[in-house]
Amino acid sequence: MxxxxxxxxxxxxxxxxxxxxxxxxxxxxxxxxxxxxxxxxxxxxxxxxxxxxxxxxxxxxxxxxxxxxxxxxxxxxxxxxxxxxxxxxxxxxxxxxxxxxxxxxxxxxxxxxxxxxxxxKRIENLIYPQSQRVSEIIVLEESELVGRKLMDLDLPANTSIIGVLRGHHLIAAEKDLTLQKGDHIILCTLGVLPPVMEEKLFGKGRKPKPFAKVVAIIEDKYDLTSVLSEASYLAHYTGSELVVASTDQKIAQKAIDGLKDSGTDCTTIILEKSNAIQSFLHDSAISKSEACLAIRPSDLFFRELKRLPDNRISSSGVRVILLCKGLFPYRKILTLFDGSMESEKCLDLSIRVAINLNSGLHIILPFDMRHEIEDKLLYLKRLGRMYGVEVNEEPVEGNIMIEIVSRVRSGEFDLFVYAINSRAIKKDILNRIFTEAPISVMIVTG
CATH class of the missing domain: 3.40.50.720 (NAD(P)-binding Rossmann-like Domain)
Structure with a gap:
């Protein structure tokens, strides 16, 4: 910096x-x-x-x-x-x-x-360490606060709203102000908020979840030490349900036994040997909630993925595919914004993963788009600061594809988050990143 x-x-x-x-x-x-x-x-x-x-x-x-x-x-x-x-x-x-x-x-x-x-302020805090607390709330897309007026929040008598940051502007806390996604609420509280109010304002579990389930595709014994380990790590720290899916009953049982030894709970799905990915994407146990599919990168996987229409993926519960390389914990996460709606979804997913895993987030974007994304970056940085996560952006003036490939191969990062429909990187280069990159890759599919 x-x-x-x-x-x-x-x-x-x-x-x-x-x-x-x-x-x-x-x-x-x-x-x-x-x-x-x-x-x-x-x-x-x-x-x-x-x-x-x-x-x-x-x-x-x-x-x-x-x-x-x-x-x-x-x-x-x-x-x-x-x-x-x-x-x-x-x-x-x-x-x-x-x-x-x-x-x-x-x-x-x-x-x-x-x-x-x-x-x-420092002197006041030393003399009266518990007299007051200033809290920050980011209004997330799924928050029940979206669309509500400040007067409807029913805050305790010992709590007041100092103001609402929207973009670069501090808005006065008027009673009829309607909250929007991305608003940053500044609260001042005397004493401690009741647990019910804590959950109402900050959300259950406090941290925004990136997905509901992590599903590990276990094809052979090698996946037990790579895919399963990384999927288990991700599920544990994001508070997601862990699912083991395999075409081999014996391999699935070994996975369950190994997880039990570490105190991790999971459920199991046995897939058909033919068209395993298609079978998985339409499994009723998965399609009802957003899931992250953890799998070993292989030629077979990419061939089957290409045969699936985009609407087949988006209509299923799978929104994220994780190509596991066994590099965890994720200390630094790299993602790309190219102006597309898909890459904006990458930003939302990346910050949620970073918050839950306590990772640093680095965003690469074209130099001429830095003003276009200014408010979004401000929102991400405020959200990151609220949870102690550092968010950095780097505008690139030259060929952004060369910069991405260089960063992915540098060994500086542990996870690369990318939208499958993004046009910033050519398909052949992208496939090489998926298969040859030394870091895990998280693909946003819809």
């Missing part, structure tokens, strides 16, 4: 001590000289922060975060307005005067930090 600091004073010195990937721009020669003992020469730029050439030399066009920290708050606001044209993904301002925070927010600055306010 590339971070720029524009300003001077103690903030620059402290950040230089704690961040290795920071670049500091300052026109204060004393500050620049002091920083030479802490940073590389390439990380310190002497110049004016409102000079376009200086900003481009610092690489502001590639910056993830721009931190503005001058001693004068008016200068902070002026520089923030100036650098906005270069589109850093996040602008963060450090202000001295607490009374100026609302003024900065009115100018559209989303992230404002006041050291004095943060100090006061």
């Amino acid at each position: 590339k971070i720029l600091l524009l300003g001077s004073g103690k903030v620059a010195e402290f950040l230089a001590r704690s961040m290795q990937n920071i670049i500091i721009i300052s026109n204060d020669s004393d500050v620049v000289n002091d920083l030479k003992n802490l940073l590389l020469e390439s990380q310190i730029i002497y110049g004016k922060c409102d000079d376009e050439e200086t900003l481009q030399q610092a690489g502001i066009q590639d910056a993830e975060v721009a931190i503005i920290a001058f001693e004068d708050d008016d200068e902070n606001l002026r520089i923030a307005n100036f650098i906005e044209r270069f589109c850093p993904r996040k602008i963060l301002i450090v202000v001295k005067d607490p009374s100026r925070i609302s003024a900065f927010q009115k100018y559209g600055v989303e992230s404002v930090i006041c050291p004095l306010v943060e100090t006061i």
Whole structure:
């Protein structure tokens, strides 16, 4: 992550001590000289922060975060307005005067930090550690909160809504405000919420589930150590039901015995030897709920998959196919947004898997689509932050197919999530990724 600091004073010195990937721009020669003992020469730029050439030399066009920290708050606001044209993904301002925070927010600055306010909050929390709690709620698509007005939430007397974030805008908590998918509700609670209200607001189990079932296709003894192990891991951490499906009764029984030894419960389905995949997709035990099909990548599987019409898959319960390579836990997940509806489904699935498995999420997208997906990324980052998951995006200016193949082969990631109908990668290259990639691949089918 590339971070720029524009300003001077103690903030620059402290950040230089704690961040290795920071670049500091300052026109204060004393500050620049002091920083030479802490940073590389390439990380310190002497110049004016409102000079376009200086900003481009610092690489502001590639910056993830721009931190503005001058001693004068008016200068902070002026520089923030100036650098906005270069589109850093996040602008963060450090202000001295607490009374100026609302003024900065009115100018559209989303992230404002006041050291004095943060100090006061810290002191209050130390003196009254249980006096109040600020909670965040993301309104998910399946949430019962969608379409409801704030007045209908029937909150306890000790709970109030501070506001609702919708995209970049903070909306006042008016009683007749109707909640939408993706809204970010900020709650302030005195004491502890009753369990019934916790479930109502946050949802049962708190974490959004990516699918209801994980079905492991076990064809031979080799699948017991690869497919079954990975499917069991996924089912356990997503809270999904585990199903073992096989054409061989003996193999299925070995799978059940192995799972019992580890304390894992599962159900079993015996498939017909011919047309096993078609038989599976239409099994009544599966088609009634969304399922993730875990299978070993093989030529036979891909041949059968090609023979199935798209509507045959989408009409079944299978929404996700996991090609298991045995690489788990999933520490880092890679996915792609190419502007299609299918790739947007990939984003929704990826963040849910990342939340349940406590994985980092990395999104690659075409450079010219970064504004198109801005609100969606903001939603994903807020949802990730709520559950302690880091979400990063990387706009690619060149050939996105080459970038994806490079990342998949790099060994940096453990899981690649991709939409089967996406056109960003050619079919022959995609098939090679499916079969030859050193990481597991999760395919969104519908």
